[in-house]
Amino acid sequence: MTNNLSPIYLDHAATTPLAPEVLKKMLPFFTGNFGNPGSIHAQGQTAKNAVEKARRTIAEILHCEPREIIFTSGGSESDNLALRGILRPGDHLIISEIEHPAVLRTAEILAKNGVELTKIPVARNGIVEVAAVTAALRPNTKLISIMLANNEIGTLQPVREIGKFLQKNRPEIRLHTDAVQAGGILELDVRYLNVDLLSLSAHKFYGPKGVGILFVKNGVKLIPQISGGHQENGIRAGTENVAGIVGAAEALKLAEKIRAKEAARLTKLRDNFVAQILREIPQAQLNGDAVNRLPGNANISFFGIEGESILLRLDFVGISASSGSACSSASLEPSHVLRALKIPHEWLHGSIRFSLGKATTAKELKRTVRELKKIVRELRVLSPLFV
Numbered sequence: 181m182t183n184n185l186s187p188i189y190l191d192h193a194a195t196t197p198l199a200p201e202v203l204k205k206m207l208p209f210f211t212g213n214f215g216n217p218g219s220i221h222a223q224g225q226t227a228k229n230a231v232e233k234a235r236r237t238i239a240e241i242l243h244c245e246p247r248e249i250i251f252t253s254g255g256s257e258s259d260n261l262a263l264r265g266i267l268r269p270g271d272h273l274i275i276s277e278i279e280h281p282a283v284l285r286t287a288e289i290l291a292k293n294g295v296e297l298t299k300i301p302v303a304r305n306g307i308v309e310v311a312a313v314t315a316a317l318r319p320n321t322k323l324i325s326i327m328l329a330n331n332e333i334g335t336l337q338p339v340r341e342i343g344k345f346l347q348k349n350r351p352e353i354r355l356h357t358d359a360v361q362a363g364g365i366l367e368l369d370v371r372y373l374n375v376d377l378l379s380l381s382a383h384k385f386y387g388p389k390g391v392g393i394l395f396v397k398n399g400v401k402l403i404p405q406i407s408g409g410h411q412e413n414g415i416r417a418g419t420e421n422v423a424g425i426v427g428a429a430e431a432l433k434l435a436e437k438i439r440a441k442e443a444a445r446l447t448k449l450r451d452n453f454v455a456q457i458l459r460e461i462p463q464a465q466l467n468g469d470a471v472n473r474l475p476g477n478a479n480i481s482f483f484g485i486e487g488e489s490i491l492l493r494l495d496f497v498g499i500s501a502s503s504g505s506a507c508s509s510a511s512l513e514p515s516h517v518l519r520a521l522k523i524p525h526e527w528l529h530g531s532i533r534f535s536l537g538k539a540t541t542a543k544e545l546k547r548t549v550r551e552l553k554k555i556v557r558e559l560r561v562l563s564p565l566f567v
Contacts (some may be wrong), residue, residue: 187498188544192384192476192537193331193361194502198427199386205430206388209423217420218409227422234429241436242378242395243369250412251425252392255360255381256282261394261416262356262377263287263325265402269294271322276300276308276337277520280358283325284516296320302520305469306335313342317350327358328366328373332517332533333468334477336366343374354400360384361474364435365443376400380432382424386538387431391424446475446536453534453545454478461553467521467531476536481518481527482556484565490532493555499548502533526565 189197209230215223217231232246239246252258259282267273267290275287277299291297298316302308308326324346326337339357346353356377359368364385370378377400380393396402396415408417435442457464463483482490487503494501514528523531534548560566 185498185547188500188548190499190501190534190536190540190544190548192540193334193474193533193535195383195389196386196537197539198383198388199431199434201434202387202427202431206423206427209426213422217422218411227420230422230426231420234425237429237433238393241368241432243371244395245398247413248396248398250394250396250415251420251428252394252416253390253421254392255280255358255379255384256392258379258381258392258394259283259325259356259358260286261402261405262379262396263290263323264405265415266323266354266400267295268322270296270320272296272298272318272320274298274300274313274316274321274324274326276302276326278302278306278308278330278332278335278517279325279327280331280360283327283358287325300326302335304521305472306330306333306467306517306521307469307472308337310338310341310345314345314349317353321350321353323354323356325356325358327361328378329359329361329474330468330517331361332515333479333521334361334474334535335468336472336474339375340373347374364432364439365446365474365476370395370397382428382431385431385435388424388427391421391428393428442538443475446540449536449540449542449545450476450478452542453536453549454480456546456549457552460549461556464556465527467518467523474535476540478534478536480532480534481523482530482532483527484563485530485556485559487529487531489559490530490552490555493559494548494551497551499551502535503531 213226215227217228235246235249238249263286273295287297300308300312326339328339329336343355346355354376357375358379360381363380376397378395382391383389402415404415406417411417454466465481467479467481491503518528
């Protein structure tokens with residue numbers, strides 16, 4: 181950063197800062213209350229009680245039973261456990277083309293080992309059609325995994341409607357949703373959503389990194405993927421991350437208290453931000469549905485320039501965002517999500533994801549538009565498409 185202006189963080193979809201209140205709750209379990217929950221002495225039981233209290237807190241928010249909550253190391257492990265724990269060679273799995281790699285890559289690996297895989301395309305607005313999912317059902321369909329909200333373009337998927345169809349017509353099929361981007365922002369009532377499995381990650385809602393949650397509906401049998409002890413009802417072996425679990429529960433509780441109000445605030449900020457960009461920067465477009473999307477998500481493509489170049493220049497002036505043109509920083513391949521939307525090549529590579537959070541202000545977004553306008557103009561002077 182080359183000036184004294186305060187940094188602007190617009191990458192909350194990647195991770196969020198740990199809330200001070202959450203850190204305060206966690207700290208005792210790093211020092212004084214450091215016991216192993218599996219130990220029978222007082223220190224161990226203090227730790228065990230903290231884990232079970234956290235489980236009850238999360239269960240109340242998800243409207244499920246505490247025993248239906250499994251703690252993991254993060255959203256990716258939760259997704260992996262949901263898919264690998266259910267599917268066997270000969271089973272049929274349905275996912276969307278725009279799933280997070282934790283689901284997409286796992287599904288592709290399972291497909292190489294005998295699982296039948298169907299990937300459902302999305303419409304131009306980035307939303308899966310329920311009819312396309314139901315039309316793909318087979319007699320051996322065992323699991324459907326459709327994310328609640330997309331991590332790149334923020335589009336909300338009709339998970340509840342798919343679940344209603346299954347409950348009425350194919351109740352033996354399990355429905356999993358990757359709700360990692362939805363934590364603290366969308367309704368997580370698993371009964372309302374009609375899901376059998378749901379994945380969350382604490383660091384997406386101002387909790388600690390390294391802690392995940394998997395809701396597993398009573399009656400759903402999972403084959404453990406980590407062997408060892410009998411922790412987490414025998415589903416996930418390993419000494420519990422007590423401080424992290426306590427932090428995850430506190431973070432979700434705090435986020436849930438302000439969820440409706442914060443969602444409305446972010447939606448207003450986002451809409452104004454997008455409108456400013458589209459009004460002031462020529463040849464810019466919003467990717468994904470304009471309404472049915474996460475409140476804080478704005479994925480924008482800028483014609484004729486590279487997203488990575490935009491990011492680097494934004495970072496130089498203290499603005500953090502992320503590129504929608506690559507699945508990872510090590511890959512130069514265009515995003516599988518944006519390709520699924522059939523975005524033309526000239527637009528595909530110039531995509532940026534701005535994700536707003538609790539600290540985001542209208543003033544910050546106004547400055548971002550001002551800097552972005554300048555950056556895009558300078559890069560287009562260098563682009564062969566604008567010679």
